[in-house]
Amino acid sequence: MIYVREFEFYSSDDYMLAVPCDMSGGTFGATLEEAAESAADWLFETITDHLIANEVVPGGELGHEPVRNGKVIAIVVKYPSERAKRP
Incomplete structure (x- = not known):
């Protein structure tokens, strides 16, 4: 299964922040x-946490506009379906 979430990327204090x-x-x-790589890792771990807790993974709407003067970029992660079926 794939999950697509948009993140806004913007600069702050010499770092690039990624906010879903x-x-x-x-x-x-x-x-x-x-x-972007960190956002993909964060998204994968967040999905894992929600699935382990038997919760719906939040988010998923597309078409966001920047609110912090940044760039909105879609991050996609593939989640192994056999992991999603575990209790």
């Missing part, structure tokens, strides 16, 4: 590329 548009939390990196 319709979820709470976020991450960062030294560059846009590092922040």
Whole structure:
């Protein structure tokens, strides 16, 4: 199964922050590329946490506009379907 979530990426204090548009939390990196990779890792772990807790994964709407003068970029992670079926 794939999950697509949009993140807004913007600079702050010499870091590139990655904030999900319709979820709470976020991450960062030294560059846009590092922040995007970190966002993918963050998203995978967040999905794992929600599935382990038998909760619906929040978010998923697309088409967000930047609210912090940044760039909105869709991050996609593939989640192994056999992991999603575990209790």
